[in-house]
Amino acid sequence: DEVLCDGTNDRNSVIEICIEFSKDKSLADKAQFLRNLYKSDGKGFILDGRKVSAWWNEQGIRISYGDSANTNTAQLLSWEDAAKRIDELLDLGRFAPKDTLLQMDKYEYKKAANTFWYMERDLNFDEYPELRNMFKDEWFKGGFPDSTERIAEHLKTAKGLDEIKTITQKLSDMYAENNRITRFRYSNPNIVNDMLADLYITRKDFPAQTLTYTPPERFISRDEIDKMFKRGSGISEGKYSIYLFFDTHSDKKERITFLKNHYGWGGSYTGSYNENHDAKGITFSHGDLSKPYAKIEIKWNEAEKHIDRLIKNRDYLSDAEIKNIPNYEKEQLILRIRQAYMFDTDENTVMPYPSDADYDTTKDILMQKLNDKTHTQTMLSDLKELLAQTPADARSYPLREAAIQDL
Incomplete structure (x- = not known):
C-alpha cells in the first residue's frame, strides 16, 4: 500500500491515477493505464526502519526488502492486481489525501488546455494555412499561461467543450489521412482529442481519510543506480565506449581513470532525477537540487564496480546494443x-x-x-x-x- 500510494517518480503521478480511476473504466483499461504511466523505473523506501525496494516494468511492480527489488524473493504485483488494490484504497479514502482530490478537476482541465494549446502551435500552418480558420484568436490572446487558463475555463462549459472537441475530432480525421498537418509526431491531434472525450465521462467521487500526504523516508535503490549507469555518460553512444574499454582493460586503475575522463564534468536534470559528475564521482538525487529527499554520492572506484557487475551479468547493454x-x-x-x-x-x-x-x-x-x-x-x-x-x-x-x- 505504501508503494502504491507514493506513485511513480513523477510528482503528478498520484493525481493522474486519481483522475483516471475516477472515470470508472474497465479493470483492463486501468491496468493498461498504470503500465503506460509507470513504464520502467523504481524507488527505495525506508519503512519501519527497514529498506524496501520497488521496481516496475511491463510485467508489474516487484517489491522486496533490501537494496534491490530484482531478487528471487521479490513479490510481483501484476498491473491488474495493482489496479484492483488502488480501486480499494480509493474507496477507503486511503490512496490520496483531500488536498490532492480537490485539485483533480483543475489539473485535468488545465492539462487538456495545455495540450490543445501546444497542438495548435505545432500545426503545419506553412503548408496548410487554412487550418488557422479552425481556431478563434481570442483563445490564444496573452500567450501562455493566460491563454491556457482561458481555454480551460471554456472547456468547463458544455458549449465550449463541444466546440473545441469538434475541432480536435476534425483534426484527428485529417491527421489519419495526412500526418503532415503537424510538424512533430508528439503533437498528434488524437492525443488531445482523447483527453477531451474523457471530459464527457461522469466521474466517481472518492473520500479521503487525511488532509495532506506525508511521504515515507526514501533512499536510492541499487536498481535505480543500475538504471542510471545503463543510461550511459550523456555522451552520444558513450555506453559502447565504456563497454569496449572494460572489455579490453581489466586493470581497475585504468578503468577508473577512463571513467573519470570519459564522463568529465556535467550532469542532467529530468524533473525527477538529478545527476551530476565531476572529478570526485557521481552525485545522484531525487527532488529539489538544493533539498533532495534522497541522495547518494558514488566515487569513481565504486562506479567501476557497478559497471563491471552489470557487464558481467550481461545487463549493461541490451541484446540489440550488443548486436x-x-x-x-x-x-x-x-x-x-x-x-x-x-x-x-x-x-x-x-x-x-x-x-x-x-x-x-x-x-x-x-x-x-x-x-x-x-x-x-x-x-x-x-x-x-x-x-x-x-x-x-x-x-x-x-x-x-x-x-x-x-x-
Whole structure:
C-alpha cells in the first residue's frame, strides 16, 4: 500500500491515477493505464526502519526488502492486481489525501488546455494555412499561461467543450489521412482529442481519510543506480565506449581513470532525477537540487564496480546494443580513418575514398571496404606506408598512428 500510494517518480503521478480511476473504466483499461504511466523505473523506501525496494516494468511492480527489488524473493504485483488494490484504497479514502482530490478537476482541465494549446502551435500552418480558420484568436490572446487558463475555463462549459472537441475530432480525421498537418509526431491531434472525450465521462467521487500526504523516508535503490549507469555518460553512444574499454582493460586503475575522463564534468536534470559528475564521482538525487529527499554520492572506484557487475551479468547493454557493437566499432573506425587523411595530404596521397567526397559518401565507401578483409588489409598497408612518410612532429602523425592501431 505504501508503494502504491507514493506513485511513480513523477510528482503528478498520484493525481493522474486519481483522475483516471475516477472515470470508472474497465479493470483492463486501468491496468493498461498504470503500465503506460509507470513504464520502467523504481524507488527505495525506508519503512519501519527497514529498506524496501520497488521496481516496475511491463510485467508489474516487484517489491522486496533490501537494496534491490530484482531478487528471487521479490513479490510481483501484476498491473491488474495493482489496479484492483488502488480501486480499494480509493474507496477507503486511503490512496490520496483531500488536498490532492480537490485539485483533480483543475489539473485535468488545465492539462487538456495545455495540450490543445501546444497542438495548435505545432500545426503545419506553412503548408496548410487554412487550418488557422479552425481556431478563434481570442483563445490564444496573452500567450501562455493566460491563454491556457482561458481555454480551460471554456472547456468547463458544455458549449465550449463541444466546440473545441469538434475541432480536435476534425483534426484527428485529417491527421489519419495526412500526418503532415503537424510538424512533430508528439503533437498528434488524437492525443488531445482523447483527453477531451474523457471530459464527457461522469466521474466517481472518492473520500479521503487525511488532509495532506506525508511521504515515507526514501533512499536510492541499487536498481535505480543500475538504471542510471545503463543510461550511459550523456555522451552520444558513450555506453559502447565504456563497454569496449572494460572489455579490453581489466586493470581497475585504468578503468577508473577512463571513467573519470570519459564522463568529465556535467550532469542532467529530468524533473525527477538529478545527476551530476565531476572529478570526485557521481552525485545522484531525487527532488529539489538544493533539498533532495534522497541522495547518494558514488566515487569513481565504486562506479567501476557497478559497471563491471552489470557487464558481467550481461545487463549493461541490451541484446540489440550488443548486436550493434560491430557496426559501432566500424563507425568509430571510419572517423579514425577520415581523421588520418584530414591533414598533410596532396594529389599524390593514396586515399581509400575520393578526396572531394562528402561525409555520407565517404562513410558508405569505407563501410563497404571494412566489411571486406582484403580491402581492410589494403587500407592498413596504405596507412602504414603513409605513416612512414609522415614526420613525427606532423599534425597528422598521431591521427594516422591511432587509425593504424584500430585497423
